[in-house]
Amino acid sequence: MNSRIERYVWAMLAILASMAILAYISVHEWGMRESMALSLTCIMGIVVLFGFGWYLKERLREKGMGIPTSDERTVAIEGIAFKYAFLSSFWAIIALAWYNILMRYTGKDQMPADIAIVAALAIMALTWVISSYVSRKRIMITE
Amino acid sequence: MKTRIKELRAKHDLTQEELARKVNVRRETILFLEKGKYNPSLALAHKISMVFDAPIEDIFIFEEEHID
Numbered sequence: 731m732n733s734r735i736e737r738y739v740w741a742m743l744a745i746l747a748s749m750a751i752l753a754y755i756s757v758h759e760w761g762m763r764e765s766m767a768l769s770l771t772c773i774m775g776i777v778v779l780f781g782f783g784w785y786l787k788e789r790l791r792e793k794g795m796g797i798p799t800s801d802e803r804t805v806a807i808e809g810i811a812f813k814y815a816f817l818s819s820f821w822a823i824i825a826l827a828w829y830n831i832l833m834r835y836t837g838k839d840q841m842p843a844d845i846a847i848v849a850a851l852a853i854m855a856l857t858w859v860i861s862s863y864v865s866r867k868r869i870m871i872t873e
Numbered sequence: 874m875k876t877r878i879k880e881l882r883a884k885h886d887l888t889q890e891e892l893a894r895k896v897n898v899r900r901e902t903i904l905f906l907e908k909g910k911y912n913p914s915l916a917l918a919h920k921i922s923m924v925f926d927a928p929i930e931d932i933f934i935f936e937e938e939h940i941d
Binding site: 796797798801802803804866 | 893894897898899900901902905911913914916917
């Protein structure tokens with residue numbers, strides 16, 4: 731199958747799965763807030779699942795064709811992405827810790843630990859995705 | 874850095890993918906090398922020079938300001 735058509739099929743399947751989830755949520759009489767949270771979580775899960783599935787399929791296809799799945803350039807890209815993801819989450823954790831310390835001493839509500847952990851992980855994942863993409867596409871790698 | 878990979882590839886009638894297979898890297902790496910957007914390791918430069926049967930300095934041309 732043509733690679734572009736294949737990509738459209740995968741995207742359509744992801745959209746259909748998201749619509750099925752939305753339909754399932756809409757028939758239940760959950761509150762607005764719960765429905766929104768559940769819908770967003772499920773859609774994010776579907777995007778991640780399909781994205782990972784596509785990535786895995788492509789890597790397996792390339793492996794079957796004898797193309798190396800990783801070479802010195804991809805290792806360099808991963809290294810750069812890891813460095814930025816680590817640094818961004820490190821500073822995010824410090825910022826969140828300072829925020830909570832500030833809230834404690836001003837007598838306001840602190841951010842719950844689970845939300846702070848998820849926020850730091852989300853920043854790490856987002857930085858990793860963005861820096862991988864930017865390194866892969868644009869920036870000259872000299873490291 | 875400039876490279877003569879594209880020119881030598883045409884001379885040896887090789888596609889980017891064929892060259893990539895010969896030196897065991899991904900096609901994108903060859904693409905970025907040709908654009909001068911990736912500095913290869915010495916090992917990769919050596920492999921490429923072996924494929925084209927040419928010295929490394931004839932394939933990869935460093936401009937004076939990039940040598941420092």
